[in-house]
Amino acid sequence: MKVRVKLGSQSQTIVFEQQAPSGVRLEDLRQSVSRQFHLENHSDFQLSLNQNDALSGEDQTLDSFGIVSGDLLHVIGSNLPQENLTRNVNQTQNRRQPLATYSSQNSIESQQHRCIEIHLLWMYKHQHRH
Numbered sequence: 001m002k003v004r005v006k007l008g009s010q011s012q013t014i015v016f017e018q019q020a021p022s023g024v025r026l027e028d029l030r031q032s033v034s035r036q037f038h039l040e041n042h043s044d045f046q047l048s049l050n051q052n053d054a055l056s057g058e059d060q061t062l063d064s065f066g067i068v069s070g071d072l073l074h075v076i077g078s079n080l081p082q083e084n085l086t087r088n089v090n091q092t093q094n095r096r097q098p099l100a101t102y103s104s105q106n107s108i109e110s111q112q113h114r115c116i117e118i119h120l121l122w123m124y125k126h127q128h129r130h
Contacts, residue, residue: 003067005033005047007075012036021063026055029062033075045077052076 001016001024014032016024030047039045046054051074055065067073 001062001069003029003062003069004072005036005075006072007037010037021067021069022061024062025058026060026062026065027058029073030058037075039075045075048074048076050074 001019001021003014005012005014012033014029014036016028016032026047030045033039033045033047046056048054049065049067049071054076055073057064
C-alpha cells in the first residue's frame with residue numbers, strides 16, 4: 001500500500017510493503033510520516049484527508065477512514081516546526097526559475113521542430129510534383 005503525504009510544499013510517498021489498508025493503523029502511518037519528514041515528536045501533528053479535519057483513533061485502520069492506496073494525506077497541526085515549512089517554501093521558489101527556463105527552452109525547441117516539419121513537408125510535396 002502507498003499513500004502520498006504532503007507537508008507544506010514537500011510531498012513524500014509512504015510505502016507499506018505487502019499490506020492492505022486494513023492492515024495499517026493510523027499510528028503506523030503517523031510514525032512513518034514522522035520519520036520521512038524528520039518530525040521529532042509525532043504527537044505534534046495530525047493527518048488529514050481534506051487539510052482541515054484531523055483523523056483520530058490511533059488504533060483505527062486506514063480502511064476504516066476510507067483511505068485506499070494512492071490517496072493524498074496532509075500533515076496539519078499548530079506545533080509543526082516553522083523552519084521545515086519555510087525551508088520547503090524556499091526550495092520550491094528556488095526550483096521555479098529553472099523550471100520556467102526549461103519550459104521556455106522547450107517552447108523554442110517545439111517551434112523549431114514544427115518549422116522543420118513544415119519545411120520537410122513542403123519539400124516532400126514539391127518533389128512528388130515533378
